[in-house]
Amino acid sequence: MSTRKTPATTQKSTDSSQFVTADPWTELKCFTDARIGLGRCGTSLPLSESLSFKLAHAQARDAVHQPFKIDELAHGLEIAGIRHLRLNSAVADREEYLTRPDKGRKLSTVSREFLETQVKDFDLCLVIADGLSSRAIHENALSFARGFLGLTKHAALSVAPVCLVENGRVAVADEIASILQAEVVVILIGERPGLSSPNSLGVYMTYNAKPGTTDEARNCISNVREGGLSIKDGVQKLAYLMEEALRIKTSGVALKDKMPANHLPFGIALTALTKSEDAPA
Secondary structure, eight states: OOOOOOOOOOHHHHTTGGGOBOOTTGGGGGGOSSOOOOOBBTTBOOHHHHHHHHHHHHHHHHHHHSOOOHHHHHHHHHHTTOOEEEEEBSOSSHHHHHHOHHHHTSBOHHHHHHHTTSOOOEEEEEEEEOTTOHHHHHHHHHHHHHHHHHHHHHTTOOBOOEEEEETOOTTHHHHHHHHHTEEEEEEEEEOOOBTTBTTOEEEEEEESOOTTOOGGGEEEEEEESTTSBOHHHHHHHHHHHHHHHHHHTOOGGGSOOOOOTTOOGGGOOHHHHHHHTTSOO
């Protein structure tokens, strides 16, 4: 999806234009959400830009503290025919999640014991965690999961039930993959909100993950959202990376992204990829 915006022509209507000194980069604002070409009013920002910054900051804070609508996500997965499990990290509440990242990387004792009773040995395990932006999960995770899991059906891969983790961080997927004995684990997680992107979904893939795995062993696809990387392109990239990880038996810095523009994920045409986002997995 194109991120090109309508040229910024409203500066004069929201500010007292006679007091605003235009920035020479103003015309470039139509190409990006970045805060460039703001202009100035005396030695300060124009009022409209000052208010816009405060709104973006409030949206970022809301994204962090918005409760994870895990019931709605679970219901959406049920409708799509996707099996799932509900788990918790080791933190007690959101405040502890923000101050104790180490606990967000581990399962609670109850969840770990529950997971150990499940069937094991899979090619893939998909984990969905709220991370630092529940909003990103609410807007993107279900569509992404449906699209990607639809593709894995065509590839005849064995897939574990989707694990939903409340107050989870990226590394919690390592413990889940280790218990379920999954060859590849993928976690969809809300990214730390930026001032122009409070709804970015992050996708991390790790081969042969286990507790203690470090970040150089992961491949990351970032900024999946409307206005960023589309869900279709994100699914295509993840499918490519997973194919390569299964082929060379590793991931992270050892797995280079050399995906050709016309790559068919698991040999499936892009038209089928689009349909798979709407098909039950």
